[in-house]
Amino acid sequence: MTAVKEISGGIVAAKGFKTSGIHCGLRANRAKLDLGIILAESVCSAAGTFTLNRVKAAPVYLCMEHLENGKAQAIICNSGNANACAPEGSENALRMAQAVAKATGVAVEDVLVCSTGVIGQRLNVEAVEKGVPEAVALLADTEEANDNMCKAILTTDTVKKEIAVSLTVGGKEVKIGGICKGSGMIHPNMGTMLGFVTTDCAISSEMISEALRECVRVTFNRVSVDGDTSTNDTCLVLASGKAGNREITEKNKDYEDFKNGLYAVLLHLAKAIARDGEGATKLVTCIVSGASTEDKAETLAKSVIGSSLTKAAMFGADANWGRVLCAMGYSGENFDPKNVDISFSSAAGRIKVCENGAGLPFDEELAKKILTENEVVIEALLREGSCEATAWGCDLTYDYVRINGDYRS
Amino acid sequence: MTAVKEISGGIVAAKGFKTSGIHCGLRANRAKLDLGIILAESVCSAAGTFTLNRVKAAPVYLCMEHLENGKAQAIICNSGNANACAPEGSENALRMAQAVAKATGVAVEDVLVCSTGVIGQRLNVEAVEKGVPEAVALLADTEEANDNMCKAILTTDTVKKEIAVSLTVGGKEVKIGGICKGSGMIHPNMGTMLGFVTTDCAISSEMISEALRECVRVTFNRVSVDGDTSTNDTCLVLASGKAGNREITEKNKDYEDFKNGLYAVLLHLAKAIARDGEGATKLVTCIVSGASTEDKAETLAKSVIGSSLTKAAMFGADANWGRVLCAMGYSGENFDPKNVDISFSSAAGRIKVCENGAGLPFDEELAKKILTENEVVIEALLREGSCEATAWGCDLTYDYVRINGDYRS
Numbered sequence: 001m002t003a004v005k006e007i008s009g010g011i012v013a014a015k016g017f018k019t020s021g022i023h024c025g026l027r028a029n030r031a032k033l034d035l036g037i038i039l040a041e042s043v044c045s046a047a048g049t050f051t052l053n054r055v056k057a058a059p060v061y062l063c064m065e066h067l068e069n070g071k072a073q074a075i076i077c078n079s080g081n082a083n084a085c086a087p088e089g090s091e092n093a094l095r096m097a098q099a100v101a102k103a104t105g106v107a108v109e110d111v112l113v114c115s116t117g118v119i120g121q122r123l124n125v126e127a128v129e130k131g132v133p134e135a136v137a138l139l140a141d142t143e144e145a146n147d148n149m150c151k152a153i154l155t156t157d158t159v160k161k162e163i164a165v166s167l168t169v170g171g172k173e174v175k176i177g178g179i180c181k182g183s184g185m186i187h188p189n190m191g192t193m194l195g196f197v198t199t200d201c202a203i204s205s206e207m208i209s210e211a212l213r214e215c216v217r218v219t220f221n222r223v224s225v226d227g228d229t230s231t232n233d234t235c236l237v238l239a240s241g242k243a244g245n246r247e248i249t250e251k252n253k254d255y256e257d258f259k260n261g262l263y264a265v266l267l268h269l270a271k272a273i274a275r276d277g278e279g280a281t282k283l284v285t286c287i288v289s290g291a292s293t294e295d296k297a298e299t300l301a302k303s304v305i306g307s308s309l310t311k312a313a314m315f316g317a318d319a320n321w322g323r324v325l326c327a328m329g330y331s332g333e334n335f336d337p338k339n340v341d342i343s344f345s346s347a348a349g350r351i352k353v354c355e356n357g358a359g360l361p362f363d364e365e366l367a368k369k370i371l372t373e374n375e376v377v378i379e380a381l382l383r384e385g386s387c388e389a390t391a392w393g394c395d396l397t398y399d400y401v402r403i404n405g406d407y408r409s
Numbered sequence: 410m411t412a413v414k415e416i417s418g419g420i421v422a423a424k425g426f427k428t429s430g431i432h433c434g435l436r437a438n439r440a441k442l443d444l445g446i447i448l449a450e451s452v453c454s455a456a457g458t459f460t461l462n463r464v465k466a467a468p469v470y471l472c473m474e475h476l477e478n479g480k481a482q483a484i485i486c487n488s489g490n491a492n493a494c495a496p497e498g499s500e501n502a503l504r505m506a507q508a509v510a511k512a513t514g515v516a517v518e519d520v521l522v523c524s525t526g527v528i529g530q531r532l533n534v535e536a537v538e539k540g541v542p543e544a545v546a547l548l549a550d551t552e553e554a555n556d557n558m559c560k561a562i563l564t565t566d567t568v569k570k571e572i573a574v575s576l577t578v579g580g581k582e583v584k585i586g587g588i589c590k591g592s593g594m595i596h597p598n599m600g601t602m603l604g605f606v607t608t609d610c611a612i613s614s615e616m617i618s619e620a621l622r623e624c625v626r627v628t629f630n631r632v633s634v635d636g637d638t639s640t641n642d643t644c645l646v647l648a649s650g651k652a653g654n655r656e657i658t659e660k661n662k663d664y665e666d667f668k669n670g671l672y673a674v675l676l677h678l679a680k681a682i683a684r685d686g687e688g689a690t691k692l693v694t695c696i697v698s699g700a701s702t703e704d705k706a707e708t709l710a711k712s713v714i715g716s717s718l719t720k721a722a723m724f725g726a727d728a729n730w731g732r733v734l735c736a737m738g739y740s741g742e743n744f745d746p747k748n749v750d751i752s753f754s755s756a757a758g759r760i761k762v763c764e765n766g767a768g769l770p771f772d773e774e775l776a777k778k779i780l781t782e783n784e785v786v787i788e789a790l791l792r793e794g795s796c797e798a799t800a801w802g803c804d805l806t807y808d809y810v811r812i813n814g815d816y817r818s
Contacts, residue, residue: 055738055746055766085734085746087767119731120768231735308717309813316814322528325494326640329464337464337494357464358496359529398807404718405725 002168002257004264007175010146013164014175014200016041016240020138021148024131026080026117026124035131036152037100038075038196039139043110044238046072047209049216051233057082058089059113060234062097066109070205073110075196075236076100076132077153079181083115083123084231092125099132114194114234116155116181146179153181153194156403161272167261170254172245174201178265180235182273195220195235195269201258202241203248210251211259212237219266222298222391223274224306237262274392275375279399284314285392286378288328292385296333303331304378305393314376315395319344319367321353324378341381346373413576413673419555422573422586423609425450425649429547430557433540435489435526435533444537445561446509446544447484447605452519453647455481456618458625460642466491467498468522469643471506475518479614482519484605484645485509485541486562488590492524492532493640501534508541523603523643525564525590555588562590562603565812570681576670579663581654583610587674589644591634591682604629604644604678610667611650612657619660620668621646628675631707631800633715634686646671683801684784688808693723694801695787697737701794705742712740713787714802723785724804728753728776730762733787750790755782 012019021036048067050060066072076096083089097111115123138145150160164177182193203211216235241247248254275283286304291297304310307327313320321342329337342354348369353362370376421428430445457476459469475481485505492498506520524532547554559569573586591602612620625644650656657663684692695713700706713719716736722729730751738746751763757779762771779785 053735053738054740054742054744055734082731085731085763085766085768089767119729119735120763122768231731231738308809312810312813315810318814320528322491322494322640325464326462326528329462329640331463333463335463354494354529357494358498359494359531396810396813398810400717401721401724401805401807401810404721404805405727 004165004167004261007164007166009143009164009177010150010162011038011177011179011196011198012141012146013177014198014240015242016200017198018139018141019145019149020135020140021152022131022135022138025127026078033148033152034080035078035128035135036149037135037139038149038198039104040073040238040240042240043071043073044240045070045203045205045208046236046238047205047212048234048236049212051230053231055085055231057084057115057232058093059083059115060232061090062093063112063114063234063236066112070209071110072112072238073106074100074104075112075114077114077194078128079116079153079155081115081117081121081123082119082232084119086120087122092123095125096128099129103133103136112236114232116153116194116232119231150179155181156278157181157276159276161269161276163265163268165261165264167257169201169257170245172243174243174245174258174261175199176201176261176265178269180269180273193230193233197237197262197265199237199239200241200243201239201248202243202245203239203258207248207255208237208239211255211262214259215263215266219263219270222302222389223270224302224391224393271392274394277394278403279397280394281397282314282374282376282395283392284376284378284394285390286380287388287390288380288382289388290382290384291387294387294389297387297389298391299331299333300328300380301389301391303327304380305391308396311393311396314371315397317368317371319353319362319364319371324380325354325357328380335382335384339383343379344370345377345379346370346375348373413574413670416573416575416584418552418573418586419559419571420447420586420588420605420607421550421555423584423607423649424651425609426607427548427550428554428558429544429549430561431540431544431547434536435487442557442561443489444487444540444544445558446548447558447607448513448548449482449647449649451649452480452482453649454479454612454614454617455645455647456614456621457643457645458621460639462640464494464640466493466524466641467502468492468524469641470499471502472521472523472643472645475521479618480519481521481647482515483509483513484521484523486523486603487537488525488562488564490524490526490530490532491528491641493528495529496531501532504534505537508538512542512545521645523641525562525603525641528640559588564590565687566590566685568685570678570685572674572677574670574673576666578610578652578666579654581652583652583654583667583670584608585610585670585674587678589678589682602639602642606646606671606674608646608648609650609652610648610657611652611654612648612667616657616664617646617648620664620671623668624672624675628672628679631711631798632679632683633711633800633802634683680801683803686803687812688806689803690806691723691783691785691804692801693785693787693803694799696797696799697789697791698797699791699793700796703796703798706796706798707800708740708742709737709789710798710800712736713789714800717805720802720805723780724806726777726780728762728771728773728780733789734763734766737789744791744793748792752788753779754786754788755779755784757782
């Protein structure tokens, strides 16, 4: 694998992309940006992964349709309204695409549409239509433009989430940049709320789709904030091909190199979502190793990350490992509890609290210190094989309840 | 069906049972009872249902073994320690049964054992052994004794949970009484934390087991507080046969009458657990109707009850029905969102907020008033068939986080 280097620039780091973010009036607070556009210079190889929720927002269906040919050139996204279960949902999603097509000359079927916010209310599509020309006029490949786009897609997020990396593919420098939003209604069953990735790598639609699928499976799909799989989950990637590498059309070394870079970008974004989970005070990582299959390790790790009791214990910095083992036990996977060791670790140290399924005497003060850090790792070793999986989540706090007790107001 | 009348007396309402509850020293707080015994005059037909968690507490295995012949005479239960994943777990569970056998003359294999409390710490079995003779000396069929037993099994519960009913079976008055505990680590995958039911009905081991299984499926197994299925979940029933009815040995009218009474007892207890969910301020009931199968209705209702976002909205009295439809969507069941109507109701009224999968304009003030009540019903109508199911849960509150942020302390 070639080295993957972090660089600045977010989604405009890769050649061939411009972006912008504005306030178009969907949100009452005029200081809050609520509409963003990403535009590629020319038609890109494109791919997407979408929520598996039976109830899908209108823009999700539109994206699926527009991605059937593996090509796209623009993405429009609003916050403040999810356009899910909303009157005239499909029409309004299409009107968003049409507005971008009209203002940019891009074909309607090459425009992808995403929405995020409250479910069930009619989207003020007139405000979007009025905002699109302004947003298009502001399109740029500057840090400021990237920053505005990042902010325009946020809802209850407290920080913007972005990354860009540089790596060598087929002897050429390739860049991959990504942004995402997601804080609540996050559960591993597709991936994020919304993630947008741009790259200048030359890669076919088939291969970009395959790489996205493979990477989402081990990144976004292993994140949980609250167990609620959204109606709008979407991760989109556009590849402009401007890097000048020989186009990737099969699973060769170049494909593996590119996938490695894409993985780094999605991993960063996935962890950023978990860390910024609604009300969260810490990033909680669960690594299950020594399992007989990766699927089993994944199910167990996700079960731990999803356990309300474990999450509340992490908030309280309480080394209550019984809840970890309990959550593994109800995951549906078969394993022998007598083979399980559990440890907690963080920047403050590492402590083993359970061996062979039974409690070990341990230093409570050290455990408290370890769990008080803002990044905590729960390790469970199964001793039945050599497979492992990692899942990411956060703690359950008073603020999660506060934020969600009256989200619509 | 014959009428089922609520009576007093809890688990000593039925003929042939005594009980007691004491403080034996497992809990630091001397005012908190932590050990209880139920003793039948003679060997009973008995049955139990247990947690499906792969990680089971030692007493669960002991109960399963002692119930193999469908007979039992005594139950001992402690709070303060779950005896799960604990050193010498099996030995200590057996020592609890032996202590009761020694003090009462009951055969060891007719003693059932339950524990509840923290996971992973060695049970102070010596304190239990010291307490058993005292508890046996106090055995009585009085309200006070029943009250003490109720209290002895509680952990984070804020109220004791009990009921007794009287009904006619085969021309004779039959009584059924039940108590339970459960507040956190409650999720429908067997049933309650701990539930104990006594009856004087004459019924065979096979029939009592069948009736218990049928009733638990539609009561305890439809309750969720936090999605965490405990390691200790156990529901036990002892039938003394003292009511003088002709023994029920097949699924005849007497069986149906008895099952009707048992259902009333378990339903009351299941709802009591949901209402007293850790930190809960209200009982939330979800009724899914118009489904093509009962299984589908059940899965959908449980998914709504289990949704953190829906639970937080209920806490905030926020009519955020999009979260209800979203939770139905990720349940794994197939349905057409365009067929779904959603309503909220309570003592304050009823309001329809979603029709054919899309939002209706509604009176926000009335909705707030409805959802501010301490018993709230969420109804979802599917219009695809005639099956329905009900699930019970509670809201997600600051206090759930507080209670579980540092439970061990």
